[in-house]
Amino acid sequence: MHSLLSMILANYGQEFMRPGLERIERALKDILPLFSKSKVVTIAGTNGKGETTLRLSKLLKNHTHYVWTSPHIERITERFRSEEGEISLTELKTLVESCHQKALSEKYELSFYEFLFFVFCTWASKRPPEYLLLEVGLGGKLDAVNVFSADLVLLPSVSRDHQEILGRRFDQILAEKLGTLRTHTTLIHFLESQYLCERAEREAQRVGAKVMSLKWNVSLPEYEFSMRNEALAGAAYCHLINEEFLPEKWVNPVSLLEFRGEVRKSKHEWIFFGSHNVDGVRKLIQFLHSGTYTFSRPPYDLIIMAFSRRNLQDVRVIMKMVKKARMGKIVLTVFDHPKAMPRDVMEALSLEEGLEFVQNIESYIDEQNENLRILVSGSYYFLGHVRSLRCL
Numbered sequence: 238m239h240s241l242l243s244m245i246l247a248n249y250g251q252e253f254m255r256p257g258l259e260r261i262e263r264a265l266k267d268i269l270p271l272f273s274k275s276k277v278v279t280i281a282g283t284n285g286k287g288e289t290t291l292r293l294s295k296l297l298k299n300h301t302h303y304v305w306t307s308p309h310i311e312r313i314t315e316r317f318r319s320e321e322g323e324i325s326l327t328e329l330k331t332l333v334e335s336c337h338q339k340a341l342s343e344k345y346e347l348s349f350y351e352f353l354f355f356v357f358c359t360w361a362s363k364r365p366p367e368y369l370l371l372e373v374g375l376g377g378k379l380d381a382v383n384v385f386s387a388d389l390v391l392l393p394s395v396s397r398d399h400q401e402i403l404g405r406r407f408d409q410i411l412a413e414k415l416g417t418l419r420t421h422t423t424l425i426h427f428l429e430s431q432y433l434c435e436r437a438e439r440e441a442q443r444v445g446a447k448v449m450s451l452k453w454n455v456s457l458p459e460y461e462f463s464m465r466n467e468a469l470a471g472a473a474y475c476h477l478i479n480e481e482f483l484p485e486k487w488v489n490p491v492s493l494l495e496f497r498g499e500v501r502k503s504k505h506e507w508i509f510f511g512s513h514n515v516d517g518v519r520k521l522i523q524f525l526h527s528g529t530y531t532f533s534r535p536p537y538d539l540i541i542m543a544f545s546r547r548n549l550q551d552v553r554v555i556m557k558m559v560k561k562a563r564m565g566k567i568v569l570t571v572f573d574h575p576k577a578m579p580r581d582v583m584e585a586l587s588l589e590e591g592l593e594f595v596q597n598i599e600s601y602i603d604e605q606n607e608n609l610r611i612l613v614s615g616s617y618y619f620l621g622h623v624r625s626l627r628c629l
Contacts, residue, residue: 241313241326241329241330241333242313244333244337245313245333245349245352245353246349248337248352249347249348249349249351249352250348250349251349251575251576252308252348252349252350252576253348253349253576254350254374254375254376255348255350255351256376256379257379258379258381258383258384260345260346260347260348260351261347261351261354261355261381261384262384263343263345264340264343264345264347264351264355265355265358265384268358268359268362269358269384269385271362271365272361272362272365272369272385274365275365275366275367275368275369276367276368276369276388276389276477277368277369277371277385277386277387277388277389278293278368278369278370278371278387278388278389278390278391278473278477279371279373279377279382279383279385279387279389279390279391279417280293280370280371280372280373280390280391280393281373281376281377281390281391281392281414281415281417282373282391282392282393282394282395282414283394283395283396283410283514283516283517284393284394284396284462284514284516284517284520285393285394285427285462285465285466285469286372286373286391286393287306287372288463288466289391289393289466289469289470289473290304290306290370290372291304291306292466292467292470293370293391293470293473293474294318294320294370295470296470296471296474297320297367297368297370297474297477298320299320300320300366300367300368301319301320301364301366301367301368302319302320302366302367302368302369302370303317303318303319303357303360303361303366303368303369303370304317304318304319304370304372305317305354305357305369305370305371305372305382306318306372307350307353307372307374308374308617308618309621310511310617310618310620310621310624311621311624311625312326313329313353314326314329316353316357317329317356317357317360319361319366324360328360329356332356332359332360333356335359336352336355336356336359337352340352340355350374350381351381354381354382368477369385371385371387373414373417376413376414376416377413377414377415377416377417378412378413378415378416378417379413379416382417383416383417386419386421386422387417387418387419387422388421388422388423389422389423389424389425389473389476389477390415390417390418390422390423390424390425390446391425391426391469391470391473392414392415392424392425392426392427392428392437393426393427393465393466393469394427394428394429394462394516395407395410395411395414395428395433396410396514396515396516407430407432407433408436411433411436411437411440412440415437415440415441418440418441418444418446419444419446420444420445420446421445421446422444422446422447423446423447423448423449423476424437424441424446424447424448424449425448425449425451425469425472425473425476426448426449426450426451426452426469427450427451427452427455427465427466427468427469428450428452429452434450434452437450438450449472449476451465451468451469451472451484454472454482454484455468455484455487455488456484456488457488462520464488467487467488468484468487468488470487471486471487472487501624503628504608504628505602505605505608505609505610505611505628506608506609506610506611507611507613507623508537508610508611508612508613509613509614509620509623509624510612510613510614511614511615511616511617511620512614512615514547514551514555515551515554515555515558518555518558518559518614519558521614522558522559522562522564535563535564535565535566536564536565536610536612537564537565537566537610537611537612538565538566538607538609538610538611539565539566539568539609539610539611539612540559540564540565540566540567540568540611540612540614541568541570541598541611541612541613541614541623542555542559542567542568542569542570542613542614542615542619543569543570543571543572543577543578543583543615543616543619543622544577544578544583544615544616544619545574545576545577545578545616545618545619546576546577546578546579547578549582549586552578552586553586553589553590556569556586556590556592557590560590560592564612565610565612566593567592567593568592568593568594568595568598568601569583569586569587569592569593569594569595570583570594570595570596570598570601571583571596572616572618572619572622572623573622574618574619574622576616576618577616577618577619580596598623598626599626599627599628602626602628603628
């Protein structure tokens with residue numbers, strides 16, 4: 238696995254955003270027509286798109302479909318799924334090698350993300366499915382998945398993230414997400430504010446797309462984000478199979494940690510949840526403080542957090558929110574990844590916020606004598622790093 242990823246990194250660089258569709262359109266020009274009979278579902282949004290995608294895939298288990306998600310947390314194979322499950326490493330290696338040779342011979346100038354999406358499309362084209370589920374990597378309008386003309390666009394949320402690329406205003410961010418709409422597209426969203434709902438309606442009308450807002454159909458507290466994602470996946474499933482969407486069928490309690498989250502037990506109990514931006518952390522805190530999940534003592538003995546490079550003010554806001562929530566002792570750390578926040582920045586932040594900074598989290602955990610309940614949060618890349626540690 239490591240050698241495969243190293244080979245891709247050596248030839249296509251690190252996974253940084255390179256807006257534009259020209260490169261991937263050229264690489265996929267002979268592949269796209271093979272999906273003419275497939276229904277394309279594009280999932281955009283700031284938070285919730287990964288969980289919504291995987292929930293919809295589970296609902297479509299009896300239908301042929303392929304699922305593209307990003308980023309991967311532990312294994313690069315996580316990005317490649319079908320109704321049969323995750324691609325095998327052996328099959329992925331073969332695909333990567335053949336696609337790399339094709340890219341060299343045709344002189345494709347693809348980024349890391351674009352190359353993997355090229356590999357995914359090549360894989361899926363060998364057996365064109367009923368459905369293609371495509372999670373947007375960043376934004377929407379200029380993301381590689383937008384080379385496909387979506388039949389259905391799902392939008393679980395819009396909030397501020399990647400502002401240096403998408404803009405600081407909500408209308409700018411929403412416009413990037415809705416760049417995935419086409420004349421024949423149906424948009425199903427769970428936007429919270431009236432302002433964004435109205436903007437989405439106007440943009441859909443402008444391009445000739447249809448709109449379904451779950452804000453008016455499904456009544457759920459804002460903190461029940463996992464149930465909201467389940468309802469959105471349910472509405473999408475009903476739309477795809479031409480079945481009436483009955484909201485009450487899709488608002489039953491579901492596990493918060495069923496998909497992107499995970500619980501692992503060794504000496505300690507580890508809970509992983511990738512809340513990596515202000516809105517995601519806010520929703521997680523609201524969930525834990527909700528009436529259903531009220532706690533009389535901090536739910537975690539330890540909260541370990543680290544972040545990818547991002548707006549430092551956003552990280553300060555997140556730290557203040559987590560401190561105020563009193564969910565457990567907070568420890569900041571760093572991890573080895575090109576996108577990781579630099580050590581000096583995290584050390585300065587921990588000092589500024591009066592929090593403990595730990596350089597080597599594995600050694601720190603080894604020194605703990607008692608059994609702990611540990612929440613790991615922040616960057617998805619950080620979650621992958623912690624999951625690979627020996628202490629788990």
